[in-house]
Amino acid sequence: MAAIALFVSGVAACSIFALDDDLIGDPLVDAGAGDAPSVDDATSSPDGATPSADAAEGCQADLASDPANCGACGRSCAGAACSGGVCESTVVATGQTGLGGVAVGSGVVGWTTGTELRIRPLADGGTGVLVNVGNDVLAPELTVAEGFFYVTRISGGSCSIDRYSPVGAFSRPMYDLFPGTIVQVDGAMTFAATTRGVRACDNGQCGGQDTQRLVVLDGDGPFTDLTSFGPRLVWATGTNPGSVRTVLKSASADAGVRATDVATGQASPKGVAMDANGVVWTAYDSGQVLRCALNAAGTCASPPTTLHGGSAADAPGRVVSDGTFVYWIAEGTKRVLRCPALGCAGRAPLVVMSGLEQPRRLALDGSRVIVADWGAAKVLAAPK
16 A cells, blocks of 8 residues: 655645545455454454354353444443444434544534534534634644643644633634644643644643744654653654654753654554553554553563554554553544454454444544544444
8 A cells, every 4th residue: 555645735734744535545445354253352253253262151142233242242332233243333413524533522522624613512412512713724633631622723824723612612722833733732731743843832821932842853753643641742654664753741852852763664654542551553554553562761662562463455544542442443444443452362353333434533432432434424423
């Protein structure tokens, strides 16, 4: 598969790269047939393959159709139907043309379209609270922290990170940015991956560039994903070969601090996540999902392990982790897949969602996976 295209131009003045399917060609046809039985939760696969010892000892349900044990023992569809071991998805919103990022706060979900940020309660059957930012362009990234949604806005060629409360109240914690699109926020700091590196500012004193600290140099990009966990920032670059890199949040590039390689020679890493077990990333061109535990220096304590081998046809994209399971979008096969946090042990992952059109981003709440399906113009939810 060709390496992921990168660009900085035109309407995407605040964009660093192009990763979306409409820019790199249509996703591959569904190539999911032939997977080995799922080891997820040590159960049988939905296609009726021989169950594991755990399933034989206590889980006698039909994992292909039992909504209380859908695809894995004890996995409930929460009132939805179970077919082929996959819970039926719930439609959160339809008609969302230009769908981009998605993020989940406390009981609410937010998503971006080309010019709007929409926020609504997950339990609400209506359209929810609509935040309209006029003719400005929202970058296809969205993050949430301490109940607030953060999104990059392009206005007249300049960029800002805007913050909205769950009821649409607006503030601007960081502005006068170099072109950038990926945002991460922790309790005290806002981080923005830009074409000139990763910049940071204190949430209470964010403003122009004179209030911003340069954390990572521009030469450490281009950035395809950025995440944070504990004291560290971790990101992936979308080239092939690409790399996964890390730096302490407190770092200052101006003071000479440089990023550390977590993994190099990767086949177009597209998504990256972090949990207590270490760093997880996807390799878009090889189909792999990989992990390594970090030591104090920010390097792998041992060689990276493969959580899921996959194939190039899977084209894995964005990835998230709740510490127990890792979830990722298989763009090529139009599914959302799940493996235990430490790996699938050579078996097929559990299918959380299938039959998607062009899934782009995903997020988690306590019990659900939320997906932005750009091709279907829908926001969808399914039980974890």
